[in-house]
Amino acid sequence: MLQTAFNGFVTGIIVTLPALAITLLFGVLKFPNFAVGAMMTLAAYMVFTLNVQLGWPLIAATAVGAVAFGGLLIAVDYLTFKPLRERGSITLMVASLGLGFVLENIARLAYGNTARSFAIELARPFRFLDIRMNREQMIIIGVSTLAMLAMYVLLTRMPIGRAMRAVSDNPALALVRGIESPRIIRWTWFIAGLLLAVGGVLIGMDRALEPPMGSSYLIAVFAAAILGGLGSPLGAFVGALIIGMVSELSTLVMPPNYRIGIPLCAIALILVFRPQGLFGQPYIRK
Amino acid sequence: MISFLILISIVVCFSAILALALNFQWGLGGMVNFGLAGLYALGAYSCALLMLRAGANTFFATVGAMIIVAAVCGIVAFVTLRVTEEDYFAIVTLGVGEMLRLVALNEDWLTKGALGLTGIPRPLGDVVPPQYYQYFLLALSVALLLGTLWFLNALARSPFGRVMRAVREDDVVAATLGKHVLWARVRIFAIGGAFIGLAGSLHAFYYQYIDPTQFSNIVIAYAFMAVIAGGRGAHRGTILGAAVVMLLLEGSRFVKDLIPGIDSDQLAAIRIIIIGVGLIMLLIYKPQGFLREYRLQVDLK
Numbered sequence: 001m002l003q004t005a006f007n008g009f010v011t012g013i014i015v016t017l018p019a020l021a022i023t024l025l026f027g028v029l030k031f032p033n034f035a036v037g038a039m040m041t042l043a044a045y046m047v048f049t050l051n052v053q054l055g056w057p058l059i060a061a062t063a064v065g066a067v068a069f070g071g072l073l074i075a076v077d078y079l080t081f082k083p084l085r086e087r088g089s090i091t092l093m094v095a096s097l098g099l100g101f102v103l104e105n106i107a108r109l110a111y112g113n114t115a116r117s118f119a120i121e122l123a124r125p126f127r128f129l130d131i132r133m134n135r136e137q138m139i140i141i142g143v144s145t146l147a148m149l150a151m152y153v154l155l156t157r158m159p160i161g162r163a164m165r166a167v168s169d170n171p172a173l174a175l176v177r178g179i180e181s182p183r184i185i186r187w188t189w190f191i192a193g194l195l196l197a198v199g200g201v202l203i204g205m206d207r208a209l210e211p212p213m214g215s216s217y218l219i220a221v222f223a224a225a226i227l228g229g230l231g232s233p234l235g236a237f238v239g240a241l242i243i244g245m246v247s248e249l250s251t252l253v254m255p256p257n258y259r260i261g262i263p264l265c266a267i268a269l270i271l272v273f274r275p276q277g278l279f280g281q282p283y284i285r286k
Numbered sequence: 287m288i289s290f291l292i293l294i295s296i297v298v299c300f301s302a303i304l305a306l307a308l309n310f311q312w313g314l315g316g317m318v319n320f321g322l323a324g325l326y327a328l329g330a331y332s333c334a335l336l337m338l339r340a341g342a343n344t345f346f347a348t349v350g351a352m353i354i355v356a357a358v359c360g361i362v363a364f365v366t367l368r369v370t371e372e373d374y375f376a377i378v379t380l381g382v383g384e385m386l387r388l389v390a391l392n393e394d395w396l397t398k399g400a401l402g403l404t405g406i407p408r409p410l411g412d413v414v415p416p417q418y419y420q421y422f423l424l425a426l427s428v429a430l431l432l433g434t435l436w437f438l439n440a441l442a443r444s445p446f447g448r449v450m451r452a453v454r455e456d457d458v459v460a461a462t463l464g465k466h467v468l469w470a471r472v473r474i475f476a477i478g479g480a481f482i483g484l485a486g487s488l489h490a491f492y493y494q495y496i497d498p499t500q501f502s503n504i505v506i507a508y509a510f511m512a513v514i515a516g517g518r519g520a521h522r523g524t525i526l527g528a529a530v531v532m533l534l535l536e537g538s539r540f541v542k543d544l545i546p547g548i549d550s551d552q553l554a555a556i557r558i559i560i561i562g563v564g565l566i567m568l569l570i571y572k573p574q575g576f577l578r579e580y581r582l583q584v585d586l587k
Contacts (some may be wrong), residue, residue, distance in 0.1 A: 031373065032377060034320070034376075034380070083570045084569060084570060087569075087573070089373055091569055093376050094318065094569065095565070095566050095569050097510070098507065098561075098562040098565035098566045099562065099566060101503060101507050101558050101561065101565075102558070102562035102566075106555075108551065108554075108555040109559065112551060112552075218380070219377075219381045226377070230373075255392070257388060257391075258388060260388060261385055261388075263381070264382070264384075264385055267378060268365060268366070268378065271365075275374075
């Protein structure tokens with residue numbers, strides 16, 4: 001029980017990073033991005049190339065890979081989403097779905113379907129309060145917490161973070177106040193790229209690297225972001241932890257194959273009882 | 287060669303029915319369906335299981351599959367759209383589709399899991415002599431495709447079709463004019479679902495063997511591509527789009543012979559990359575597609 005709760009905590013904390021990325025992207029661009037799963041996959045494989053094929057240490061590989069991936073996402077946005085920006089969220093969603101297929105299959109084309117893993121030395125799991133933990137899980141918790149703190153500082157203390165919040169809150173008002181949205185959009189993609197790359201690496205450490213690794217988290221990531229309230233960074237964090245814990249604990253009472261059902265039911269329940277999520281603003285139509 | 291063409295034509299027919307169903311839900315109704323692959327699988331499995339386990343004949347199995355998929359679609363639309371917006375609806379359909387595929391993969395007692403279902407009976411399989419069967423199946427598929435086209439065309443031109451387009455363009459205006467938006471959407475999604483079930487049944491009849499890998503993301507990519515290429519809302523365009531996309535997909539099998547040293551996984555990946563890039567390019571450069579949606583025309587003489 002305690003062990004399962006701990007595993008759920010780790011799953012949840014992995015989901016926090018992509019959930020935050022989704023919620024930032026949604027806040028600024030106003031459509032749910034279905035390509036984030038594949039983006040994590042591709043980023044993880046980029047880091048894999050640096051780490052395993054070029055023999056860099058994982059930390060350096062992740063840092064360089066994440067920055068490169070952030071830049072790549074700015075380019076991807078320029079090519080795919082920028083020309084469609086004014087077309088409404090449905091078109092953008094369909095484009096993001098297509099983009100997800102492309103990115104995932106670029107990874108499949110380049111690296112094949114076999115599962116791979118990062119070059120990290122194996123360490124014996126240790127026990128604490130009767131819970132078995134391994135080093136990867138410690139790294140995951142540490143890295144995610146640091147990333148969350150960094151995001152908190154960025155969003156509340158730094159001009160670019162405040163500008164992002166302003167654009168996501170009210171684009172027209174932000175424009176009046178002299179905040180250029182193209183620049184903010186570029187920054188948002190870059191930061192989302194960092195988050196997704198680190199998230200992808202953590203998933204790769206927790207499980208293994210394979211083409212569907214990112215998209216298999218997609219529903220959970222959306223559930224976390226919706227539970228917290230799409231567009232609310234704090235909500236994404238809390239939502240991810242809840243979704244991770246509940247779906248892992250659910251394996252105690254139901255077959256583990258259907259773990260994905262929990263986030264799905266969570267989405268349905270949230271939509272019925274509290275559509276704005278835990279921390280979101282109630283949505284007022286027209 | 288002739289028999290290869292016939293087989294491809296049958297594939298084009300049921301793919302076109304699937305694309306028409308998506309066009310009805312998304313092109314005419316404005317409701318994105320990212321769970322298409324799972325719902326398609328639901329149709330194929332329902333049809334196959336109704337015959338293999340419940341002993342239904344092919345006709346009732348097909349009707350049953352249509353009803354089951356329509357019911358699932360209706361429930362999904364009702365539960366989700368009662369409270370929220372299209373953005374959330376897309377996410378929910380994606381989740382439902384994944385869930386259906388997981389059920390097909392994991393419930394061994396019912397679906398035989400990854401092994402798949404074999405020995406699916408075909409319509410009039412014991413009456414029509416085997417050497418002519420492919421011609422018969424082609425004729426049946428074409429007939430069903432034309433029937434689907436006729437039915438959806440009639441619906442699109444009926445008063446209900448106008449409600450659909452009104453809801454798609456601006457649901458607030460439609461509601462202001464006294465149209466029940468939620469009920470209209472549930473019906474749109476369920477009717478589309480029925481035809482997804484029909485396409486799934488034909489899929490099962492054609493292959494006589496179904497397993498979860500047949501219902502992968504390429505189904506979604508292909509159907510969206512067909513609808514966008516054909517022009518959202520345009521039925522004939524959708525069929526044309528489906529035919530072109532399917533011929534490209536099937537034709538790309540020969541790429542394997544042209545490029546040495548490429549394995550089938552890589553080929554599959556390349557096909558999806560091409561479709562995905564094509565999808566985005568079409569959205570950017572030709573969003574209205576190649577044929578136009580039906581418009582009511584008044585002769586001013």
